Amino acid sequence: MEIKIAKKTGFCYGVDRAFNGVKTLAKESKEKVYIYGELVHNKEVIKNLSESGIEKIDNLKEFPQKYENSTVVIRAHGIPKKEREQLKKFKKVVDMTCPIVQNLVDYTNDVQLKGYYIVVYGKTNHPEMICLKGNVDEKKINITLEPYKLNTNKICIISQTTVDNDSFKKFYMKMMEINNFSDIIIKNTICKETSFREEEAKKLSKWAECVIVIGGKNSSNTRKLYNISLEHCKNTHYVENYKELSENIKNNEKVAILTGSSTPQWSIKDVVDFLKGNIS
Ligand code: SF4
Known part of the structure; x- marks a missing residue:
């Protein structure tokens, strides 16, 4: 089987900056680190962050005392001014809004x-x-x-x-x-990152017998790549991780892999390992 991976995969610049920023903070900070909202639309990434002790806050209707001495991170998508004001109650606010x-x-x-x-x-x-x-x-x-x-x-x-x-x-x-x-x-x-991935999706889906698009199901840029790919290759699969792939996919000769900008590199490695029969 020939596997072609798009030239741009994994986190885009803004997501990479936010993900690594929050991980470094959690490692170096004495205080607890929270993220306000989902850092990115990807369950694997959210799970990874929560395993590093980084908790997500969905709303600020209540402000438990435990927040007072902690750090809160603003995700790559940014937030409205009003919500930014509310975050001032935290000891420290780190803004990871994508530039x-x-x-x-x-x-x-x-x-x-x-x-x-x-x-x-x-x-x-x-x-x-x-x-x-x-x-x-x-x-x-x-x-x-x-x-x-x-x-x-x-x-x-x-x-x-x-x-x-x-x-x-x-x-x-x-x-x-x-x-x-x-x-x-x-x-x-x-964003140029997403335009480039779009072009790659067109090119690779014309070449492949089967396309695997990896990313969160609620990620709009991943869905966009899926829809573009589907136009040229009906055998396109949209998965969050390799566990959603069936064994039959290994019967294809030419497989292309695309990812959204919030998909971690480890998800791509898992898919390649699965296609090569290294994991099941
Ligand atoms: S896709 Fe969004 S978060 Fe990523 S670099 Fe572009 S604007 Fe920033």
Whole structure:
């Protein structure tokens, strides 16, 4: 069997920075370390962190005394300003918001100040979008996946960092077709890491007999790669770990492996070991 692994796999720059940052903190800090929300959308990673004694906090409705002398980490997706304020009750706050997400927030604020209404091609309930909306003027932004008619002339269209390029293009073309804007900025804010993985997914799924996409089922960038791969290779499998693969997969001659940006390297190694018959 020939196995081709995409050139970019495992954690992206932002996730790697957050994961290693929080692990180092937990090792060196005398205080307990918490993460506010899921560091990334990947069960394997969450399990690994919890085994290192790093606990996740889902909400701050209650603030138990045990939090007072501890450190809290802000995940790679970032969080809204209001929630950041609440975290001040912790002894220390370490911000691991990905700098690319931070750039998106800064850009949006700048353009809003210049009088533009912002339309973001993205998912309203995605943590990165919740962070964006919560750090800019909420009255001058709309996050949507559906083109629509707007009563504003001066607009700026941007994108969630993990959406796919083709869909973003279709979205803004349609927006221009159904509206009559006098002043429009279109800014592709898709992260280069995800664009590169998208291209690799297209290339490898055209080559392979079978594609294995590894990543959390709630990871939007992994799902995107799965959907791209499926267009060219019907025999595409979306798994969180090697245990979800059947023995029959070993009958394929050409297998490609893709991963989302929150998939750890150890999950890829496990899949390769499984395909080679080293683990069962
Ligand atoms: S995908 Fe890009 S924007 Fe998102 S965390 Fe990774 S490096 Fe940052």
